Amino acid sequence: MKKLSAIVLAAGLSSRMGENKLLMNYKGCPMSEYIFKNLKHNSMWLNEVLVVGRLQETKEIAEQYGFAYIHNSMPERGMGYSLALGVQAAGACDGFLLALADMPDLKTGTIHTLCQSFMKNPTRITVPVYGGRRGNPVIFPVSFRKQLSALDGDKGGRDLIRSEQQNIARVQIYDAGILRDIDTKADFEAN
DSSP, X not given: OOOEEEEEEEOOOOTTTTSOGGGSEETTEETTHHHHHHHHHTGGGEEEEEEEESOHHHHXXXXXXXXXXXXXXXXXXXXXXXXXXXXXXOOXXXXXXXXXXXXXXXXXXXXXXXXXXXXXXXXXXXXXEETTEEOSOEEEEGGGHHHHHTOOSSOTTHHHHHHTGGGEEXXXXXXXXXXXXXXXXXXXXXX
């Protein structure tokens, strides 16, 4: 069976929140733990989980789950730079599952569905769609390693997805959690 390297982006500065959102208590545990639990539950699809972060607390939580931690000493360079660090550190795999640490409402079954879909079509970018809108996480085939490794700035893989429209597998997902990341106090309080 083909396997993926999961890369969790957890190095953001939380500037719109005013405090580190990934450590905030969300429904009983630090927000970042939701994606970690979700990935642990879907470990059958994964070779490894790499958490790209900037804080010791994030490192400690990631290591509790047995995940590798990559320190981003320049988080101000944006999401693209964090993603590149993760891809550069990834071992041999068939693709990269790119997950955001601030999406605690993502259902466990959603990652399973995306991984299953990717395995049927491992040369295409697997993108979840809910209500006609594209969300996260996204799975890139390993053939995109070079482009992902060169990313910088705050766009992540968005431009790659735009430029590869003919190479996308859109997966209808019945989970609004693919669209909801938590950036502000209002987002957080709307839980």
